[in-house]
Amino acid sequence: MEKLVALLCVFGLGMCFSLLGSISVKLMPRLKIDQGKFGSLISAFMFSCLVASLIAGVVADKVGYKPVAIFGFIATAGCIFVFARGKTYGSVVLPCLLLGFGAMALNTAGNVMGPQVLFDGTNQAAASNLINVFFGLGLFLTPLLVSFLFQKTTYEKAVSALAVIVLVPAALAIFCTTYPVSQAGFVFGDAVALLAKPAVLVAALVLFCYISLESSFCNWLPAFGKEVISKAKPDVTADAADASGQRLLSLFAVAMMVGRLVASQIPAITEYGSWFIAGAAVVAAVVIMAMTVSKSTLQAQVLAILAGLFFAPCFPTTIGVTFAKFSPEVYGSVFGIVFAIGLAGAVIVPKAIGNLAKGSSIQKSLKLLIPACVLLIVLALVLGKI
Numbered sequence: 001m002e003k004l005v006a007l008l009c010v011f012g013l014g015m016c017f018s019l020l021g022s023i024s025v026k027l028m029p030r031l032k033i034d035q036g037k038f039g040s041l042i043s044a045f046m047f048s049c050l051v052a053s054l055i056a057g058v059v060a061d062k063v064g065y066k067p068v069a070i071f072g073f074i075a076t077a078g079c080i081f082v083f084a085r086g087k088t089y090g091s092v093v094l095p096c097l098l099l100g101f102g103a104m105a106l107n108t109a110g111n112v113m114g115p116q117v118l119f120d121g122t123n124q125a126a127a128s129n130l131i132n133v134f135f136g137l138g139l140f141l142t143p144l145l146v147s148f149l150f151q152k153t154t155y156e157k158a159v160s161a162l163a164v165i166v167l168v169p170a171a172l173a174i175f176c177t178t179y180p181v182s183q184a185g186f187v188f189g190d191a192v193a194l195l196a197k198p199a200v201l202v203a204a205l206v207l208f209c210y211i212s213l214e215s216s217f218c219n220w221l222p223a224f225g226k227e228v229i230s231k232a233k234p235d236v237t238a239d240a241a242d243a244s245g246q247r248l249l250s251l252f253a254v255a256m257m258v259g260r261l262v263a264s265q266i267p268a269i270t271e272y273g274s275w276f277i278a279g280a281a282v283v284a285a286v287v288i289m290a291m292t293v294s295k296s297t298l299q300a301q302v303l304a305i306l307a308g309l310f311f312a313p314c315f316p317t318t319i320g321v322t323f324a325k326f327s328p329e330v331y332g333s334v335f336g337i338v339f340a341i342g343l344a345g346a347v348i349v350p351k352a353i354g355n356l357a358k359g360s361s362i363q364k365s366l367k368l369l370i371p372a373c374v375l376l377i378v379l380a381l382v383l384g385k386i
Contacts, residue, residue, distance in 0.1 A: 001177075002176055007131060010114070019099075025246065026242070048101060065109045065112070069110075080159060118130055132256075199322055224291070322383070
């Protein structure tokens with residue numbers, strides 16, 4: 001049962017990370033905000049995730065995964081319920097901040113348990129890729145479900161439905177009794193000492209670059225898709241353009257699921273993980289450059305799928321390669337540190353894209369992601385040498 005809990009935790013995380021992007025086309029007019037203000041909401045959520053990641057990692061190592069998982073499901077559902085009823089910019093800032101704590105509890109419980117309970121703990125990168133297929137599932141279903149519900153019911157009811165979906169697995173987390181044993185003797189000073197480990201620092205920088213890419217796509221793909229279809233088909237209705245943009249995020253998520261499922265079946269992915277990450281970053285750079293000049297909906301869809309396929313192995317493989325360099329009793333803290341530093345990229349880059357888009361467009365602003373791809377290539381190869 002602990003395997004299912006881990007999978008559902010990461011599924012919930014996928015919902016959290018796609019929430020703002022999925023509802024962006026309705027949220028911005030509802031709150032009467034522009035891309036810059038929406039980018040600030042993304043930064044608020046990601047900043048709280050950064051802080052919460054450090055806390056959740058140490059707590060998981062100290063008290064175990066069960067309370068962390070339960071808190072994650074309940075806190076996330078509560079924040080989404082409140083978020084659904086916000087009608088002003090100020091009313092949604094606090095739920096955005098608190099959502100980060102629920103999301104990181106789910107993140108830590110799922111991504112730290114997964115490599116221990118899947119594949120008998122012998123292939124961490126493969127296990128991490130497999131468990132993050134369910135992250136992709138959450139990322140995929142959220143915009144798809146929201147797109148459908150927005151056409152059938154009110155904004156409040158549509159977003160509240162997402163909260164119910166997140167809340168249901170809390171019962172499973174409560175009744176599960178087979179979690180991996182936590183290390184009761186772990187202390188906070190041990191986590192601080194990990195900062196001096198080269199593998200931790202380099203992995204954190206790898207995730208800084210990668211999370212900059214993924215979070216930007218999760219939050220700006222619907223708006224990018226709406227821009228492309230509106231230019232290609234000027235007579236299309238606003239609702240049709242919104243739905244097309246939301247489907248673009250779903251295509252990206254499905255491609256990520258497929259890519260991670262394939263990566264999880266590669267026996268040597270832990271050993272050669274750095275090369276997989278670097279190669280994926282090369283293709284990602286080419287795809288992003290093509291997106292900045294895309295002129296048709298079909299091109300945008302194909303490029304979103306390619307981005308998802310090649311983004312897919314980067315995060316879980318980085319985590320698996322890093323875990324392979326440490327013992328399980330510090331997995332939670334290692335994960336918390338590298339993910340927190342990585343989230344700094346999500347705080348900065350999506351907001352920068354939104355700011356640049358105010359005087360241009362989301363499509364042209366995606367060029368800001370190219371330097372992150374280049375750095376990702378270099379850092380991934382360095383991680384493999386440590």
